[in-house]
Amino acid sequence: MAHVVTEACFNCKYTDCVVVCPVECFYEGESMVYINPDECIDCEACVPECPVEAIFHEDNVPEKWQEYTQINADKSQELPVITEKKEPLADS
Numbered sequence: 001m002a003h004v005v006t007e008a009c010f011n012c013k014y015t016d017c018v019v020v021c022p023v024e025c026f027y028e029g030e031s032m033v034y035i036n037p038d039e040c041i042d043c044e045a046c047v048p049e050c051p052v053e054a055i056f057h058e059d060n061v062p063e064k065w066q067e068y069t070q071i072n073a074d075k076s077q078e079l080p081v082i083t084e085k086k087e088p089l090a091d092s
Contacts, residue, residue: 001058002037003046004072006065008054009033012090017046017055018082028082029075031089036076037069052090 009032018026018033025039026046035046037058047055056062058069
């Protein structure tokens, strides 16, 4: 099982979640971050750190954001890993 970053992260890109991840499974895109489902250990450390509540367990992703499960899987294969907090887009 894994967690999924959904559309609520788009153009916010807070990175509070990445610094608490024990397995470094977050990947940085231009407008948001993504979780690699093969690397996520389902520890839930990232969930309470997200100020926009964009991260869900894959079984609990809202219907309107279901496609983000596959988007996270795909994007995490082509983007660089992110492990340090950065200035969020929402504050730019």
